[in-house]
Amino acid sequence: MRIGVEETLGALNSALGAGGPVWFKETHARHLRARDFLAPRRALQARFGDDQVPEGVVHALVGLQGPGVAPVQRCAPTPAGLALQLQRSAVFERVLCSVAAYIEPAALTAPTPRVVLHCPALRGSPSALRLSQLRAVLVADHLARVLQAHRVSVRRVPAVRDPHMPTFLQQLRVDWPAVSEKATTEALRNRTIAELSPARDAGALPPDTLGRVCLKELMEERGRIAGYDPSVDSCLVSEDLLSLLAELQEAAAAPDAGAGSYMVLHVVSCEEEFQQQKLDLLWWKLDHQAPLRQKHLVCGPVKAAGAPSTLTAPEYYELRHAQVCKASAVKHGRDLEQDPAWTEIFSVLSVATIKFEMLSTAPQSQLLLALADSSISTKGSKSGTFVMYNCARLATLFEGYKCSVEQGLYPTFPPVSSLDFSLLREEGEWLLLFNSILPFPDLLRQTAALTQTCAAPGLQATARTEMVCKFLVQLSMDFSSYYNRVHILGEPQPHLFGQMFARLQLLRAVREVLHTGLAMLGLPPLSHI
Numbered sequence: 001m002r003i004g005v006e007e008t009l010g011a012l013n014s015a016l017g018a019g020g021p022v023w024f025k026e027t028h029a030r031h032l033r034a035r036d037f038l039a040p041r042r043a044l045q046a047r048f049g050d051d052q053v054p055e056g057v058v059h060a061l062v063g064l065q066g067p068g069v070a071p072v073q074r075c076a077p078t079p080a081g082l083a084l085q086l087q088r089s090a091v092f093e094r095v096l097c098s099v100a101a102y103i104e105p106a107a108l109t110a111p112t113p114r115v116v117l118h119c120p121a122l123r124g125s126p127s128a129l130r131l132s133q134l135r136a137v138l139v140a141d142h143l144a145r146v147l148q149a150h151r152v153s154v155r156r157v158p159a160v161r162d163p164h165m166p167t168f169l170q171q172l173r174v175d176w177p178a179v180s181e182k183a184t185t186e187a188l189r190n191r192t193i194a195e196l197s198p199a200r201d202a203g204a205l206p207p208d209t210l211g212r213v214c215l216k217e218l219m220e221e222r223g224r225i226a227g228y229d230p231s232v233d234s235c236l237v238s239e240d241l242l243s244l245l246a247e248l249q250e251a252a253a254a255p256d257a258g259a260g261s262y263m264v265l266h267v268v269s270c271e272e273e274f275q276q277q278k279l280d281l282l283w284w285k286l287d288h289q290a291p292l293r294q295k296h297l298v299c300g301p302v303k304a305a306g307a308p309s310t311l312t313a314p315e316y317y318e319l320r321h322a323q324v325c326k327a328s329a330v331k332h333g334r335d336l337e338q339d340p341a342w343t344e345i346f347s348v349l350s351v352a353t354i355k356f357e358m359l360s361t362a363p364q365s366q367l368l369l370a371l372a373d374s375s376i377s378t379k380g381s382k383s384g385t386f387v388m389y390n391c392a393r394l395a396t397l398f399e400g401y402k403c404s405v406e407q408g409l410y411p412t413f414p415p416v417s418s419l420d421f422s423l424l425r426e427e428g429e430w431l432l433l434f435n436s437i438l439p440f441p442d443l444l445r446q447t448a449a450l451t452q453t454c455a456a457p458g459l460q461a462t463a464r465t466e467m468v469c470k471f472l473v474q475l476s477m478d479f480s481s482y483y484n485r486v487h488i489l490g491e492p493q494p495h496l497f498g499q500m501f502a503r504l505q506l507l508r509a510v511r512e513v514l515h516t517g518l519a520m521l522g523l524p525p526l527s528h529i
Contacts, residue, residue: 002101003094005439007068012037012084015060019047023084027435029427035083036434044081053082088430092421092506095437099509102437103516105149105444113261114153115450116251117144120272120279122160122176123244126168129313131302132269135367138358139299139465140267141174145520146448146468155251158244168314173351173522183246185239191286192237209238215281222284226293227459228277235278245283252291263450264294265461273298277459295461297363304369319371321350324385328529348526349385355521356384360469364462384469388526390476391518393483394511395527400489401504409492416505423499428482429506436475437509443471444520472517479510 005025012023022043026032044053061075061084071087095102119140121133129137144154159179160166166178189210196211205211215223216233224230235241252262268276273296283290304311324346328336336342361367404410424430447467488503490496515525 001067002098002441003070003091003438004068004442006442007066008070009037011064011066011069012039012061015064016047016053016057022047025439029431032430032434033427034085035078036086037084038080039082039084041079041081052077058082089422089424091438092424092429092433092502095433096419096421096502096505096509097416099437099512102440102509103512105146105441105448113263114155115147116155116157116248116262116264118157118248118264118266119176120158120244120266120268120276122165122169123158123240124165125162126164126314127312129168130269130271131304131311131313131316131369132271132299134313134316135302135358135363136267136269136272136299137169137174137176138172138355139297139363139463141176142355142359142465142468142521143265143267143297143463145175145522146444146465147450149444149520150448152448157247157251159247168317171317171347171351172354173348175522182243183250185242185246188242188245188249188286189239192242195285196237197234206236206238208240209236210242212236213282213285215278215285218281218285223277223281227457228281229274232274232277232281235282237282241279241282245279245286248283249287249290253289262291264291265297265450266294267297267299269299270301294459296459297461297463299363300366302358302367302369304371307369307371317350317354320353321346324349324353327385345526345529348524349388349529352384352388352521352523354384355523356387356469356473359521360466360473362464362466384523385529386480387472387476387514387518388523389529390479390483391511391514392526392529394479394507394514395525397483397488397507398504398511399527404489404492410489410500411497413504414501419502419505420498421502421505423502424506426482426486428478428485429503431478432475432482432506432510436471436478437513440471440513440516443467447520468517468520472514475510475514475517479507 009021009023009025013021016022016039022039023037024040025037026035031038048054058075058077061082062072064072071090073085073087075082075084077083117140119137121129121136140156144156147154156176159177160169161179169176192210192213195213197214212234214234219228219230219232223232248264252264266276266280276296280294283294304316325336328342328346328349336346357369358367401410405412447464450461450463486503488500488507490500518525
C-alpha cells in the first residue's frame with residue numbers, strides 16, 4: 001500500500017488523543033533539514049497544559065504504524081514544538097519502487113455523483129468569446145479531465161455548433177464534443193407555449209423567440225431559498241434556449257451514467273451568471289424531472305493590462321503565439337516560426353502560457369493578465385513556459401543517458417528493487433520526493449472533490465482548479481534548483497553508478513508526476529524547446 005501524507009497526519013493526530021488536528025507537514029527546505037512534521041508548542045500546551053507531552057505518547061509516535069503511514073525515525077521536543085522526522089531512506093525506497101501507485105489518482109473519499117458539466121460560453125463562436133468566457137471554458141475542461149481521471153462519469157454540455165469552434169478548441173487542446181444530432185425540443189416547446197405570459201407587444205420580440213415565461217412564483221417557492229437573485233422574474237424563451245435545455249435533459253438522463261445520483265454544474269463567467277439563473281428556473285418550470293439542485297461555479301472577471309477591453313480569445317491566442325515565436329528567435333538566434341519541426345512546439349508553448357495564466361488563480365477570484373513579452377521567458381519561474389522548459393530538460397537528461405548506454409559509457413538500468421536509496425542525501429532530493437511525488441495523489445483528489453460542494457447549501461460551488469498549475473510550477477522550481485546544482489550523469493566510474501541510478505529513478509518519478517499533471521491540463525510533454 002502506498003504511503004500517504006493524509007494517512008500519516010491522521011495517525012499522528014490520533015496518537016495525541018482526543019482533540020482537533022495538531023500536526024502539519026513541513027514544506028520549506030529550511031525546516032525540512034531538521035524535521036518533516038511539526039506539532040506546534042502552543043497547540044500542544046492547549047492539549048496537555050504546560051506539562052511536557054507524556055513520554056508514552058512520544059514513544060507511541062516513534063513506533064507509529066498503520067495503513068499508508070510513513071515509518072518514523074525520531075520524535076523529540078524542540079522550542080518550536082514536537083518535531084518528527086521520517087525514516088527517509090525507507091520512504092525513498094517504498095515510494096520509488098512503486099512509482100505507479102503515486103501517479104494513479106487516489107480514490108475519492110466520498111461517493112461522487114455523475115456530473116453534467118455545462119459551459120454556456122461554448123454556445124457561440126470563437127470570435128465572440130471574451131477572456132472571462134475563455135477562462136470558464138478552460139476551467140470546465142480542466143475539471144472534466146481531473147474528474148474523469150478519478151473515474152467519475154462526466155457529460156459535457158453544450159455540444160459546440162459553430163463551425164469554427166471545434167478548430168479553435170483543438171488549437172487550445174480543449175476536449176469538448178461537437179454536435180452530432182439536435183436533441184428534440186417538442187415536449188419543451190409545448191410546455192413553454194402553455195406557460196407563456198400574455199404578450200404586451202408581440203412585434204417587439206426578437207426573431208426565433210416563442211415568448212416570455214414568468215418565473216416569479218417559482219422564484220418565491222424555490223429560488224430564493226437556494227440563493228438565486230431575487231430580481232429574476234421572467235425569461236425570454238427562444239428555440240436556441242430550448243435546444244440547450246433539451247441537451248441538458250439528455251445529458252442528465254444518459255444511459256451510460258447508471259442509476260446513481262447526478263449533479264449539474266454550470267461553469268459560467270461572471271457576466272453570464274444572471275442569465276444562467278434564469279435558465280435554471282426555466283428548466284424547473286418546464287421539466288418536473290429537472291434536478292432539484294444545480295450549482296454554479298462562477299469565474300471572476302479577467303482584466304488585461306494594456307489591452308482593449310474588447311480583446312477576444314482568438315486575438316489573445318495569436319498575441320501569445322507571436323510572443324512565443326519571438327522569444328524562441330531571440331534564444332536560438334534565428335526565426336523558427338516557418339520551420340515545420342517547431343510548429344507543434346510553438347503551439348504547445350502558446351497554450352501552456354495561456355492555461356497557466358488562466359488556471360493558476362482560484363477561479364472565483366479576479367484575474368489580472370500581464371500581456372508583455374517578459375511573461376513568456378523560460379527564465380521566469382511562474383509561467384507555463386518555465387514548466388514546459390523543465391519538462392524538456394528532463395527529456396534531454398534521459399535521452400542523454402540512453403545515448404550513453406548505447407555508446408557503452410553506462411550500464412543498462414538495473415532492477416529498481418536492487419537500488420540503494422540511502423545514497424540520496426541531497427537536500428533537493430528529499431524536497432522533490434516529500435513535496436512533489438508523495439502528496440501528488442492527494443492533490444488530484446482535492447482538485448476533484450466536488451461532493452462537499454454539491455451537498456453544501458446555496459447556489460455557488462467552489463473548485464480548486466488552481467492547485468495543479470501551482471503544484472507544477474513549484475515542482476519545476478524545485479527540480480530546476482536541484483538540476484542546476486547536482487550533476488546527474490557523472491563520470492562513467494563503477495563506484496558512482498549506484499548513486500546515479502538512484503537519482504535517475506527519483507527523476508523518473510518526477511517526470512511521471514509532471515507528465516500526469518500536464519495531462520490534467522490537456523498539455524503534452526515536450527522533448528525540447
